[in-house]
Amino acid sequence: MFEIDVKSRKPISEQIVDNFKELIVSGVMVAGEKVPSVREMAARLTVNPNTVQKAYRTLEQQGYIYTSAGRGTFVESPDSVEAQPQDIEQARSEVREAISKLYYLGISKKEAEKTIKELLDERGDWK
Amino acid sequence: MFEIDVKSRKPISEQIVDNFKELIVSGVMVAGEKVPSVREMAARLTVNPNTVQKAYRTLEQQGYIYTSAGRGTFVESPDSVEAQPQDIEQARSEVREAISKLYYLGISKKEAEKTIKELLDERGDWK
Amino acid sequence: MFEIDVKSRKPISEQIVDNFKELIVSGVMVAGEKVPSVREMAARLTVNPNTVQKAYRTLEQQGYIYTSAGRGTFVESPDSVEAQPQDIEQARSEVREAISKLYYLGISKKEAEKTIKELLDERGDWK
Amino acid sequence: MFEIDVKSRKPISEQIVDNFKELIVSGVMVAGEKVPSVREMAARLTVNPNTVQKAYRTLEQQGYIYTSAGRGTFVESPDSVEAQPQDIEQARSEVREAISKLYYLGISKKEAEKTIKELLDERGDWK
DNA sequence: GTGGTCTAGACCACT
DNA sequence: GTGGTCTAGACCACA
Numbered sequence: 001m002f003e004i005d006v007k008s009r010k011p012i013s014e015q016i017v018d019n020f021k022e023l024i025v026s027g028v029m030v031a032g033e034k035v036p037s038v039r040e041m042a043a044r045l046t047v048n049p050n051t052v053q054k055a056y057r058t059l060e061q062q063g064y065i066y067t068s069a070g071r072g073t074f075v076e077s078p079d080s081v082e083a084q085p086q087d088i089e090q091a092r093s094e095v096r097e098a099i100s101k102l103y104y105l106g107i108s109k110k111e112a113e114k115t116i117k118e119l120l121d122e123r124g125d126w127k
Numbered sequence: 128m129f130e131i132d133v134k135s136r137k138p139i140s141e142q143i144v145d146n147f148k149e150l151i152v153s154g155v156m157v158a159g160e161k162v163p164s165v166r167e168m169a170a171r172l173t174v175n176p177n178t179v180q181k182a183y184r185t186l187e188q189q190g191y192i193y194t195s196a197g198r199g200t201f202v203e204s205p206d207s208v209e210a211q212p213q214d215i216e217q218a219r220s221e222v223r224e225a226i227s228k229l230y231y232l233g234i235s236k237k238e239a240e241k242t243i244k245e246l247l248d249e250r251g252d253w254k
Numbered sequence: 255m256f257e258i259d260v261k262s263r264k265p266i267s268e269q270i271v272d273n274f275k276e277l278i279v280s281g282v283m284v285a286g287e288k289v290p291s292v293r294e295m296a297a298r299l300t301v302n303p304n305t306v307q308k309a310y311r312t313l314e315q316q317g318y319i320y321t322s323a324g325r326g327t328f329v330e331s332p333d334s335v336e337a338q339p340q341d342i343e344q345a346r347s348e349v350r351e352a353i354s355k356l357y358y359l360g361i362s363k364k365e366a367e368k369t370i371k372e373l374l375d376e377r378g379d380w381k
Numbered sequence: 382m383f384e385i386d387v388k389s390r391k392p393i394s395e396q397i398v399d400n401f402k403e404l405i406v407s408g409v410m411v412a413g414e415k416v417p418s419v420r421e422m423a424a425r426l427t428v429n430p431n432t433v434q435k436a437y438r439t440l441e442q443q444g445y446i447y448t449s450a451g452r453g454t455f456v457e458s459p460d461s462v463e464a465q466p467q468d469i470e471q472a473r474s475e476v477r478e479a480i481s482k483l484y485y486l487g488i489s490k491k492e493a494e495k496t497i498k499e500l501l502d503e504r505g506d507w508k
Numbered sequence: 509g510t511g512g513t514c515t516a517g518a519c520c521a522c523t
Numbered sequence: 524g525t526g527g528t529c530t531a532g533a534c535c536a537c538a
Contacts (some may be wrong), residue, residue: 011528021231037510048530053511061442066261070510070537083232091228096246098225101218104148105210109253116243119223126236133445138522175523265537275485288507302538337486345482350500355472358402360466363507370497373477380490390515419524429515434526453520493525 001036004045012047016055020073024064024075028127031077035065128163131135139174141226143182153252157203176222189214208223255290258299270309278318278329280379285331286356289319316341382415385426394427397436405445405456405470407506409468437471 004012013018023029035041037058041047048093056073059065102112120126129146131139150156162168165183169176183200190207194200196220229239247253258266277283289295292310296303300339310327313319317334321327357367374380383400385393387429404410416422419437423430437454448454483493501507 013528018227018231019189019527022227025231025233030154030161039510040514047170050531051529056511060312067263068538069263069265069509069512072510078330083234087232088229090236091225091232092242094225094228095222095243096249098218098221098241099246100145100149100172100222102215103250103253104145104152105214105217105218107210109247109250112253113247115219116222116247119219119226120236120240121245122223123230123236126239127185133449133452136448138448138450140522178523181522267537272481272485276481279485279487292473305538308538332487337488341486343482343487345479345486345494347475348446348479348482348502349497350473350503352475353474353497353500354399354403355468357504357507358406359472361460361464361469362502363504366507367388367501369473370476370480372418373473373480374494375496376477377484377490380484380493390517395514418528420525421521432514435513437526446524450527453525 001044004047005015013055013058014044016045016052017058019056020059021064024078029075031075033075035073035075046053128171131174140182142178142179143168143174144185147182149188149192152205152236156202158202158204162200162202164199190225255298258301267305268314269308270295270301270306270311272297274313275318279332283329284327288327289327289329291326351363382425385428387438393426394436394439397426397433398399401436401440402445405459410456412456414456416454416456430478 002023003013004019006012008015010018012033020029020035029035035056036044038049038052039053043054056065056067056127060067064076067077099112099116100113107115129150131142131146133139135142137145141210147156147162155237162183163171164178165179168179172179183194186196187200190203193198193203226239226243229242234242255307256277258273260266262269264354274289275285283289289310290298291307292303295306310319310321314321314327317330319327320330353370354368356369361369383404385396385400387393389396401410403417407421409496410416416437417425419430419433423432435445437448441448441454446454446456480493480497483496488496
């Protein structure tokens with residue numbers, strides 16, 4: 001499914017969140033599909049169940065999955081993952097920040113554009 | 128000069144670093160110019176002197192400023208800010224992350240490209 | 255008859271209980287009427303029979319239905335649903351909780367009263 | 382400040398959340414005021430720090446407080462606690478649910494109105 | 509079996 | 524000192 005990098009600076013729970021977002025948005029996991037249980041996922045990734053649960057809670061709050069007590073956790077319909085204007089503004093802001101880092105390094109605009117184009121094209125499936 | 132946002136999730140020291148990089152790279156502060164002392168800066172921003180100290184140390188390590196014992200701290204020539212391969216990789220990685228957020232929100236590639244173009248063009252002075 | 259929402263945070267068994275209460279109190283189901291069997295109900299709602307079983311047990315304890323061994327389950331006379339003081343206190347408490355949520359959202363008392371009046375009037379048949 | 386009821390069915394973290402909302406919305410705690418640290422609050426209430434932190438995270442997500450790493454947690458300006466239409470609809474829905482419980486008990490509409498009026502008036506400070 | 513909550517205790521980064 | 528993350532292990536309600 002996916003693996004986590006315990007050496008990364010990015011918290012494990014956040015890595016789990018991002019990996020699931022990736023799987024859901026790219027269509028690998030479809031609406032209604034069951035998500036591995038907290039315990040199973042914890043065993044697979046060899047992390048603590050609490051860490052997985054924290055990730056699932058985040059995904060639920062952001063509308064990617066939903067929970068039915070005693071039955072399990074499932075992928076939410078993509079329609080309900082409606083992009084909030086504030087979320088988009090937040091994301092734009094983060095892109096701006098990241099681009100600034102390139103600017104600070106003295107990279108030319110042309111080079112920056114080339115680098116960003118590469119990163120965009122890394123996602124071959126992006127429509 | 129600039130202000131810090133205490134409500135931001137970004138650490139204050141990092142905010143100070145980024146703001147100075149902005150001022151230096153954009154040419155508002157020029158090589159040789161004196162940088163406010165740690166104490167003065169701390170007073171202006173009403174933050175802990177240790178926090179400013181830490182920011183200055185980071186800026187010095189990355190070559191944006193230099194310290195002359197007993198005289199103060201000064202802006203380094205921008206040319207000496209040599210982009211380290213690891214710094215570029217780090218920046219690339221942050222751009223990749225930020226772009227992913229746009230992707231997760233279900234934004235089309237075309238829209239994303241448009242958004243990024245806008246952000247790049249915000250810096251009219253970027254060569 | 256009615257449907258359950260698997261995405262809801264409210265337990266399925268509780269949803270079944272509330273839906274039956276609604277049907278009985280509003281007069282759609284009348285005293286003496288046969289209630290679908292546990293198995294049939296479970297099949298209709300595509301839920302676990304144990305869940306339906308639990309809901310029926312609750313309804314029986316609260317006096318909304320009664321079971322006749324070997325014959326089935328039937329709707330009790332609404333008059334026999336005697337409001338227990340503790341049940342009323344429980345309900346009051348839930349209303350208090352719900353009203354608090356409106357308060358937390360910064361809604362004015364006047365607006366809250368209007369909203370509640372609307373909700374009360376939604377039940378046109380309430381004597 | 383307030384106390385928690387360990388015997389309550391309501392989770393401790395939720396009790397903490399509600400109590401703080403009460404203090405903030407009622408004006409007892411004002412914007413910019415420092416909220417007791419996670420550890421101090423945990424000691425006062427004799428609960429685990431993790432439980433307090435969970436509550437604080439919830440309050441932050443809902444816009445009641447904000448966090449500044451290393452400095453502490455503070456009360457957010459009430460303006461930023463802008464009621465989202467979906468939040469209001471959610472609250473309305475909960476009020477509707479709670480009112481239904483009264484209806485199920487066979488209480489007359491008049492009695493229900495009286496009960497609700499009492500509950501509304503419990504908050505003497507509600508404008 | 510499922511998720512949800514809580515405790516106890518450790519480690520880290522920021523101020 | 525502050526909050527943030529993680530582990531380990533226990534208990535509960537729901538299905």
